[in-house]
Amino acid sequence: MHPFLKKLLDGENVEWKPLGEVAEIKRGRRVTKSELIPDGTYPVYSGGVTPMGRYNKSNQDKNTITIVKYGTAGFVNFITEEFWANDVCYCVIPQSTLINKFLFYVLTNKQREIYSLVVDAIPAHLPTEEITNLPIPIPAPNNPEKSLAIQNEIVRMLDTFTKLISELTRELGLRKKQYQYYRDKLLDFKNAADFPFLQKLLNGAKVEYKPLGEVTTQTKNINWKNTLKTYQYIDLTSVSIETNTILETSEITAKTAPSRAQKLLEKDDVIFATTRPTQQRCCVIDEKYDGEIASTGYCVLRAKKYVALPKWIFYCVTSNNFKKYLEDNQSGAAYPAISDSKIKEYIIPIPPIEAQNQIVDILDKFDALTNSLTEGLPKEIELRKKQYAYYRDLLLNFPKPEPAPVDAGFPKEERC
Structure with a gap:
């Protein structure tokens, strides 16, 4: 104890x-x-x-x-x-x-x-x-007054932690709303006149508008007959909706691969889940998953990097405008979905690459503050949750009664 x-x-x-x-x-x-x-x-x-x-x-x-x-x-x-x-x-x-x-x-x-x-x-x-x-x-079962006092003290301490976590979570929610506001502002070139910062950033440069299909290239499916390799498989539950990162994968081979394990990935691909699309389950593929396999439940957007940066595409498909597009174009009531071709019809703004870089850099900083577990409020919340769990275990780790000795059934020795 x-x-x-x-x-x-x-x-x-x-x-x-x-x-x-x-x-x-x-x-x-x-x-x-x-x-x-x-x-x-x-x-x-x-x-x-x-x-x-x-x-x-x-x-x-x-x-x-x-x-x-x-x-x-x-x-x-x-x-x-x-x-x-x-x-x-x-x-x-x-x-x-x-x-x-x-x-x-x-x-x-x-x-x-x-x-x-x-x-x-x-x-x-x-x-x-x-x-x-x-x-x-x-605690203190024979002294009700003291028992309640002990319980109250434990509750007071644990409530302090849960209140702090709630306050931090509420603050994070406000930060996320602020981030979403500025993200949508920085992607709204049609109303750039209402946002002087965006005008200054463009510095007179023109903005084109193109469908996603024109700024991305074709991708390939795997031929399972020609490989003995083991792959990491990214299915629809692998990507976190909250953090837009890959949480876990499973290992597959030609013998164990599910029928939906088809899409070959490359570093910097943007994958977007086409089932329940308004959840906007998507992420950018990093080096760790270069050459791995994704489910056919994802639309793979491989940027033509001389036209649109991968992160630019990512921020466009996580915007509120894209969510509205998904709401209008998904089909199926019980299990809504959208086709890859319909996603690629969505028109995005294409400012010069230099402007894309600057905007992506700003949005990356906002994203880190609201989603990263290594910095900002998410890190603080994670640390406080661990601290709370530690003290909860400590404060509730009451001694348990010793188990009764087992009677093996042997005759007891007689005393002389």
């Missing part, structure tokens, strides 16, 4: 009790999608991480702990407003001996353990008996 926690307990012991003994665990009541009201007063929490919609009634008070039973089974949440709990999530109401937020922190500290209790079936679900028997620490 860490010395700080030992000092906090001040000689008091810790008793572990099943969650079902220290809290009421109840399921909500079903509301179907057809009953949802778009502008309803209260959010409806069901089997997901975020609300499934809104409703004009609530059945739970604010500051309630929920644990998902079906869907994202095992996910622990703390709802800070009145809401409607659907029947696929548990609501956990602690007894007076437990502070609500303390129990929430205990449960989130056990998040991996709770996920491990989920039954892998169709659908995946968290059995009631498993969550009911989850052991919960009760």
Whole structure:
């Protein structure tokens, strides 16, 4: 036990009790999608991480702990407003001996353990008996006043970290909006007269307008019959929507490659996901993935670098104007998509290469401040999250009772 926690307990012991003994665990009541009201007063929490919609009634008070039973089974949440709990999530109401937020922190500290209790079936679900028997620490069980004081102190410290992370995240959101505003301004040459900085940057140079198909070259698909090489495969989930970077890939060969693993990549290619295109899942291929394979679910844009820089194309296809174009030209309601040819019909501004370089340099700096995990606010948030996780583990790492010795069944020795 860490010395700080030992000092906090001040000689008091810790008793572990099943969650079902220290809290009421109840399921909500079903509301179907057809009953949802778009502008309803209260959010409806069901089997997901975020609300499934809104409703004009609530059945739970604010500051309630929920644990998902079906869907994202095992996910622990703390709802800070009145809401409607659907029947696929548990609501956990602690007894007076437990502070609500303390129990929430205990449960989130056990998040991996709770996920491990989920039954892998169709659908995946968290059995009631498993969550009911989850052991919960009760500090100073024989001294209720001191127990609540210890819990309060732990909550106070962890709340300090979560508040700081929330403030930094809110600040990052404002920075991202600022970045998007200036990105769209720097790409809007038709209204350059309203933005003197852009006029000065152009210095009288003309801006052409060309479809993406004219400023990019043809790409190739792999011939799996002629290769024994192992490739890194970039599928539709490999690219982060938030940071526009590749998070993870899988190794494939001619024998293991899925049918969609076809598109050969080169350094500086811009890949853009054509399924659910308004998510704008895209990135620039760096040297690490030069020569690797992408899914046919990506449109590969290989810049004619003497006309348009790769990063210029990237910023054009992450703009709000391009998103509007996607909304107007995608097809399919349940699974919207857009064709490669339609993407290449989108017309982008082509200022001189020198102006592109200057604008890309500015946007790269904004992007680093809002997306990079090695600098700016994202780095600060990541560090604070790690710090919070460290102290949460430290403050909730209560001593567990020694397991009872196993009786092997041998006869005990008789004393003389």
